[in-house]
Amino acid sequence: MVASGARKEQIVATASELFRQRGYHATTVRDIARELDLQGGSLYAHIDSKDAVLREIVARAAEAFFAAVEQLAGEPWPAATRLRAMIHAHIGVVTSRLNDATVFLQDWRYLEEPGRAEILRLRDAYEALFRQVLAEGIAAGEFTVRDPRLASIMLLSGLNALPGWFRPDGALSADHIAAEYAEMLLHGLSVRPLADEEDDR
């Protein structure tokens, strides 16, 4: 084990940015050090291993996602309202913690065991939050979708691809994207046959 000071924070943050940009395996521990004007070996006064840094980044992102979404899933609201809030919250985490979230989504599979298996479990528990709300919405007659598992996968797939194209200084704000995504997911791309305006938003 090893110290946990402010320098370590810089190292993890720098690693998070480089992992996001280049991927875990294409980033060298010397790359990370150079960014902080250090020698490669100097990092090891603060970290245990490259894998431990990845583990920490991924763990942070996972915590952020749960902290933002878990409670919303249990609120006493209509399922559609909860789902909308969860979509906003999830996108909020991806966009506001872009480095950690991207690394989590893109490099978790390079974790060494048993960390990898642990994250896999967390991912499923997280997806279950959405699955659950979808299932409840179906039971309540709010949703027409047939398979809540398939729906939760598709929904999260859309949200989790954000790091591939979202630009923090771009024209589309996180809130705008969240609102549009929620609209498209809940009501679909097509016109609603034989229907006029709705209200739910």
Add this chain to the structure above:
Amino acid sequence: MVASGARKEQIVATASELFRQRGYHATTVRDIARELDLQGGSLYAHIDSKDAVLREIVARAAEAFFAAVEQLAGEPWPAATRLRAMIHAHIGVVTSRLNDATVFLQDWRYLEEPGRAEILRLRDAYEALFRQVLAEGIAAGEFTVRDPRLASIMLLSGLNALPGWFRPDGALSADHIAAEYAEMLLHGLSVRPLADEEDDR
């Protein structure tokens, strides 16, 4: 340059499978060779470089996607019908050419220039096929979605995450998934307020 025999085919196919499973950088040229009971160096009688193998896999996948989808986009059908067909075709490629498609979607960014830039151009041209159909559908009053770019991104994000969870020997067939995805994307997860059954399918 170097021969293009049947052995090369095996090498590229093996590389495609390993790249899919472990990722490009986590796969060694000696790993590929071992799978074929060869020594690492022996591959170089058939290939130019590891990067060239990746380039070939990615190029094959790109061709497959265009071959399956390009024509459908221009058919004289309603936009919703075309979009449905394109979703089926895209998922068909992902599931039937799982190795190549996964590597294309997951490792294209590790291509060396200028191959990487070229693929980036192809990706945009491909997304434009969907964007175009969406825009035409909006113009024709078939779609309510506001931003065809955002819609095409969300749609393709959902489809392109398939390699992360699809299992060829699983319970869900490619056609089943495609039908469900198309349904969810076109009509949304929610009940359609003030509407009854539709027909389009």
Add this chain to the structure above:
DNA sequence: CAGGATCAAACAAGCGTTAGTTATTGGAGT
């Protein structure tokens, strides 16, 4: 002056790739 942070240097291991050599093979010429 003690303790943490950083350095330079090295470590063993692994990387993609090349070179030179040895089997294997399928015709061409007698």
Add this chain to the structure above:
DNA sequence: ACTCCAATAACTAACGCTTGTTTGATCCTG
């Protein structure tokens, strides 16, 4: 039919470089 040759494909071995990590000395700073 049988040799001989050229080509092909594989091997062993090594190259030069990079990887993650460790070591022991040196520097700062409180």
